[in-house]
Structures are given as structure tokens and as C-alpha cells.
Amino acid sequence: MEFLPGGLMGWPLLVLGLAAWWLRKVYLDTQFRKFALRNHCLPEPTTVSKWPMGLDRMVRLFKVTAAEGDVLEALIHPTFLKLGWTWSFSVPLSYNTIATADPDNIKAILSTQFKEFPTGFRRAGAFGYVVGKCLFTVDGAEWEHARALFRPHFARGEVNNLEATEEGVRDLLAAVTARGVDEGHRADDPSEKGRWTPAFDFMELIHRYTLDVGTETFFGANVKSQLAAIPGVKIDQDPQLAETRRVAADQAGASMSFAEAYKLAALAVAKRLRLQAFYWLVNPRDSARAVKYLRGFASHLAGVQLKQLSQKAAIRDDDDKKDTFLKSLARDTQDPTELCNQTLFLLTASRDTTASLLSWLFLMLAKHPRVFDKLRAEIVKEFGTRDEPRGQITFYRLKKCQYLQWTLNETLRLQPPGPLNSRQAAVDTTLPTGGGPDGRSPIAVRKGQPINLCIYTMHRRQDLWGEDALEYRPERWENRKNDWSFLPFSGGPKICLGSECTTYYSPKLRFERSVLISALPSELLTRVCVLLSEEYALAEASFLTVRMLQEFDKIEPVGDIDHIRQIVLISMEPTDGVRVRFRRAA
Numbered sequence: 001m002e003f004l005p006g007g008l009m010g011w012p013l014l015v016l017g018l019a020a021w022w023l024r025k026v027y028l029d030t031q032f033r034k035f036a037l038r039n040h041c042l043p044e045p046t047t048v049s050k051w052p053m054g055l056d057r058m059v060r061l062f063k064v065t066a067a068e069g070d071v072l073e074a075l076i077h078p079t080f081l082k083l084g085w086t087w088s089f090s091v092p093l094s095y096n097t098i099a100t101a102d103p104d105n106i107k108a109i110l111s112t113q114f115k116e117f118p119t120g121f122r123r124a125g126a127f128g129y130v131v132g133k134c135l136f137t138v139d140g141a142e143w144e145h146a147r148a149l150f151r152p153h154f155a156r157g158e159v160n161n162l163e164a165t166e167e168g169v170r171d172l173l174a175a176v177t178a179r180g181v182d183e184g185h186r187a188d189d190p191s192e193k194g195r196w197t198p199a200f201d202f203m204e205l206i207h208r209y210t211l212d213v214g215t216e217t218f219f220g221a222n223v224k225s226q227l228a229a230i231p232g233v234k235i236d237q238d239p240q241l242a243e244t245r246r247v248a249a250d251q252a253g254a255s256m257s258f259a260e261a262y263k264l265a266a267l268a269v270a271k272r273l274r275l276q277a278f279y280w281l282v283n284p285r286d287s288a289r290a291v292k293y294l295r296g297f298a299s300h301l302a303g304v305q306l307k308q309l310s311q312k313a314a315i316r317d318d319d320d321k322k323d324t325f326l327k328s329l330a331r332d333t334q335d336p337t338e339l340c341n342q343t344l345f346l347l348t349a350s351r352d353t354t355a356s357l358l359s360w361l362f363l364m365l366a367k368h369p370r371v372f373d374k375l376r377a378e379i380v381k382e383f384g385t386r387d388e389p390r391g392q393i394t395f396y397r398l399k400k401c402q403y404l405q406w407t408l409n410e411t412l413r414l415q416p417p418g419p420l421n422s423r424q425a426a427v428d429t430t431l432p433t434g435g436g437p438d439g440r441s442p443i444a445v446r447k448g449q450p451i452n453l454c455i456y457t458m459h460r461r462q463d464l465w466g467e468d469a470l471e472y473r474p475e476r477w478e479n480r481k482n483d484w485s486f487l488p489f490s491g492g493p494k495i496c497l498g499s500e501c502t503t504y505y506s507p508k509l510r511f512e513r514s515v516l517i518s519a520l521p522s523e524l525l526t527r528v529c530v531l532l533s534e535e536y537a538l539a540e541a542s543f544l545t546v547r548m549l550q551e552f553d554k555i556e557p558v559g560d561i562d563h564i565r566q567i568v569l570i571s572m573e574p575t576d577g578v579r580v581r582f583r584r585a586a
């Protein structure tokens with residue numbers, strides 16, 4: 001029997017199939033309309049497309065991305081200013097995507113209606129390309145399982161020990177020193193002569209810093225990328241790490257460094273994110289090689305860890321004092337793929353975001369000398385100078401530096417490392433606002449409908465942040481309480497785990513805290529964790545800022561500081577890096 005269209009049975013079957021599909025669609029559309037009516041929902045504004053299925057918007061998006069342009073300022077933010085804080089746009093072969101920059105809607109999606117808005121298959125398709133199934137790419141019971149695996153390690157405050165950060169900062173300062181001195185810069189002033197570094201891209205060093213701290217923290221294997229980039233410096237390697245690097249290099253040919261592989265993989269993820277349901281179209285050969293490299297590296301380390309643990313008679317009696325995330329995780333799961341996925345994800349989550357924050361912070365300090373001077377005065381008062389340091393840099397002392405906290409917050413507000421977040425409705429449901437002529441009625445959201453949360457636009461709204469919302473002014477944080485209009489770390493049960501814990505407690509406090517935390521029921525634990533928010537993620541950035549400002553007393557921008565370009569890869573970064581020069585403190 002012939003079942004192909006054109007065969008004897010083919011056409012009737014095809015017609016029948018189409019009719020069934022159409023009837024189902026009509027039925028579901030009618031049900032959804034009734035649902036919207038029952039819930040007093042009105043439609044949100046929609047962008048007008050010149051081509052069917054919103055293809056023109058998609059083509060424009062690709063043109064901007066291909067030219068390494070700024071999708072936020074070129075496409076997304078202006079549409080919010082034109083249509084209001086919640087709108088939708090057509091996407092080929094899918095329901096309209098909703099975009100929102102409204103705190104009430106965002107709160108509902110991330111928190112009060114959390115179960116109705118999982119992350120969905122688009123995120124899994126885009127990020128899973130590199131990190132497979134992990135905390136970030138799964139939903140429901142799988143997510144709960146992964147979060148439970150992560151939590152004890154974070155709650156004990158072991159993620160990123162202080163030594164790893166200190167070592168990272170030492171290497172970074174060595175890398176800056178290795179760049180030498182620009183004898184010619186301001187040579188006419190004897191008090192300045194010989195104190196300025198040459199102009200260089202500080203962002204490159206920041207990326208290496210967060211990579212080194214991250215690989216040490218999560219894998220227990222600092223890749224020493226900062227020292228590796230200094231010509232002539234020989235890195236003192238333990239044999240295990242040398243083997244690890246060799247294994248990773250073999251996967252891709254020695255032509256690629258860890259940092260390069262990382263950038264290529266991030267570019268592919270960014271492209272897959274833009275393509276939404278068609279993410280699978282992106283798999284360029286060089287990115288595939290990069291992903292193989294990164295996964296080879298993580299898998300090798302997971303294998304080493306498992307071998308070490310299996311050699312111990314009783315895994316829980318591991319008496320090795322140096323704990324890493326990988327080791328801690330390996331006590332709970334011995335699945336090598338899971339270990340590889342989770343640790344590689346954690347490295348991605350922590351490295352790019354922290355590097356983005358630090359890059360923007362130093363760019364802002366270069367652009368605003370007043371803020372730099374005020375911040376440095378506070379740091380010197382609390383921690384002393386390079387030559388006369390005052391005590392250890394601890395988490396509590398960092399927290400006490402109010403202007404430092406404001407400066408970090410202001411940077412996270414204007415340039416959030418994660419400017420866009422996404423979810424997908426699991427059921428027909430509603431959002432509290434955005435519908436009707438005044439944009440205040442609830443809107444109906446259909447099962448399967450994708451939603452983009454635009455944190456970037458929300459952080460720049462004048463009605464929420466005042467007339468000077470676009471100005472960099474840390475002082476605005478005086479007396480301002482955090483609410484749902486400030487979400488650099490997201491919110492609700494999936495709030496950034498890095499924002500939940502800290503490394504800067506003393507061992508005694510850390511122990512007491514871990515006992516307290518492990519005794520809490522999970523719901524309360526989540527709330528406590530949110531209260532402890534921002535601690536860890538900001539500690540790594542604060543620590544480096546303090547040490548840099550002790551070391552250098554001026555920073556000067558190089559190039560056009562008034563027209564800073566930005567690009568969204570996995571995180572948002574300054575397109576042209578952080579081109580600056582520093583003046584060593586006298």
C-alpha cells in the first residue's frame with residue numbers, strides 16, 4: 001500500500017491529518033479565549049511585522065548579532081519605550097513571545113507563579129549544547145534534585161575559598177606588573193613619571209582572573225591562565241594538572257586555549273538563544289571543537305576525582321582538608337556525565353557573570369573619576385594602603401564598605417551581567433498586568449508560550465529609578481531598599497545560587513551557619529538564603545576591587561569613553577573591552 005501523498009491512500013490521510021490538527025487548534029483557541037475572558041484578561045500590544053511570522057524581526061536580529069551589534073539598544077529597549085512594559089512579537093511556527101520589563105509580572109513569573117513558568121526547552125537547547133543537563137537547563141523534579149545537590153556545598157560556604165581568590169588576585173597583579181611601565185606617559189610631571197602602566201585591555205585579565213579562581217574553586221585545578229599569558233613565566237604545575245591540560249588540549253589540537261574555547265562556545269550559545277526554537281540550526285565546526293575541549297577538560301577532572309574517592313575506603317571519611325565543589329558533589333553522585341555537566345555549568349555561571357560585573361565596574365570607574373576617588377578613600381580608610389595594609393580583607397569588612405556596595409549595585413543596575421532571562425508557560429495562565437489600552441489589565445498566557453524577561457530595561461525605567469535613571473550615580477542607593485525592580489541575580493526559588501552564600505565567614509561562623517541552615521525546612525531556607533543574598537557573588541568582585549584600589553590611585557580611560565558599545569553573549573560585556581591605564585599609588 002502506498003502511504004505517500006500522491007499515492008492511493010496518501011491524500012485522504014494527509015487531508016484527514018490536517019483537518020484533525022485544524023479542529024484541535026480551533027478547539028484550543030476557543031478554550032483559551034474563554035479562559036482569558038473568565039480571568040478578565042485583555043491583549044497586550046504586539047509589534048507589527050512586515051513579513052509573515054515575524055520573519056523581518058528575526059532577520060534584523062541576525063543582522064545586528066552578525067555585526068556584533070547591541071540587540072538590547074538596537075531592538076529590544078526601543079520597543080519597550082514605544083509599546084509599554086509588556087508586549088509580544090511573532091515568532092515563526094510558535095506562539096507569540098511575550099517580553100516584559102514589569103516588576104509585577106516578573107515577580108509572578110519567578111516567584112508567586114513559579115511552577116507555571118519553567119525554563120523550557122529553548123534554554124535547554126541553547127545552554128545544553130555546552131553544559132548538557134544541569135541545574136540551569138532542567139525543570140521540575142530534576143531541577144529540585146540538582147538544586148538539592150548544590151545547596152549543602154553552598155550552604156557550608158565552601159564554594160570559593162578565600163585562598164583561591166587571594167591567589168587569583170596575586171596572579172592578576174603580577175600580570176599587570178608584567179606589562180611594565182609607560183615611561184613616556186605624563187613624563188613632564190616628575191611626580192607622575194614612571195608610575196603609569198601602559199594602556200591595555202583590563203577585561204582580558206579579568207576574564208583570566210575569574211577563570212583561575214573558578215577552576216580552583218570548582219575543580220580544585222587552577223588553570224593559571226593569568227600567569228600562562230605572561231611571556232617567559234614558567235608555571236609551577238603539579239603533575240595531575242599538567243596531565244589535565246594535556247588531556248584537554250588533545251581533544252581540540254593544541255591550537256586552542258581554555259579561554260579561546262570558552263569564547264567560541266559562548267558565541268554559539270548566544271546564537272542558539274537568539275534562534276529560540278530553531279537553536280539546533282547552530283553548530284559551527286569551531287564551536288563544536290571548543291565544546292569538546294571544555295567537556296574533555298571537565299570530564300577528565302571528574303574522572304580523576306571519582307578515582308580518588310573510590311580509592312578511599314569510606315567516602316564520607318575523606319580527611320582531605322581541601323574541599324572543592326567537584327569533590328563535594330562526587331560524594332553525592334558518581335555519575336561522570338552529571339559531574340561534568342554540573343561543574344562545567346557552575347564555572348560558566350560564575351565566571352562570565354563576575355567578569356562582566358568587574359569589567360563594567362572598572363569601565364565606570366575610569367569614566368567617573370569622582371566615584372573612583374570616593375571609593376578609593378573609603379577602601380584606604382578601611383583596609384589601608386598597599387604599603388601599609390590594615391588587617392585581613394574579610395567578608396564582613398567588605399560588607400561594611402557602604403560606598404563599595406553602592407558602586408557594585410549601581411553597576412549591576414545599569415549593566416546587569418544577565419540582561420535577559422527567559423521562561424516558558426507550562427499551562428494556560430495569566431500575568432497580572434500589561435493588557436488593554438492602559439496596559440494595566442491582566443494578560444492571558446498560553447501553555448507553551450515563551451516569555452523574555454528584560455531586566456536591562458526594568459533597571460533603566462525612569463518611573464522606577466527617577467529622571468536620572470540612565471546616569472551612573474552610586475549615591476542613589478542611600479536608603480533604597482531592594483525590591484522586584486532590581487534583579488541582577490534573578491529572584492524566587494531559582495535565584496542565583498552564588499548570591500546565596502559567602503566565603504568570607506570565619507571557619508567558626510561558617511560552621512554555626514551551616515548547622516543553622518541545615519536545620520531549616522526548605523521553604524524557610526530559601527527565604528534565609530535570599531536574605532543572605534548577593535554575598536558570595538559580590539565577594540569575589542569586591543575583593544579584587546579593594547586590592548586594585550590599594551595598588552593604584554588613578555585609572556584613565558583609553559579611547560572613546562562616551563560611546564561605550566555593549567554586546568550580549570552569555571553575559572553582557574563591553575564590546576571593546578576595558579581599555580585603560582592605571583597609576584601606581586605613590
Ligand code: HEM
Pocket residue numbers: 135136147150159346349350351353354357416417418421488489490491493494495496497498499536537538
Ligand atoms: C555578579 C555575579 C553574578 C550574577 C549577576 C549572577 C546572575 C544570575 C542569574 C541572573 C541567574 C539566572 C536565574 C534564573 O534563571 O532565573 C543565575 C543563576 C545561577 N547562578 Fe549566578 N550570578 C552571578 C554569580 C554567580 C556565582 C559566582 C555563582 C557560583 C558560585 C553563581 C551560581 C549560579 C547558579 C548555580 C545558578 C542557577 C540557579 C538555578 O537555576 O537554580 N552565580 N545567576
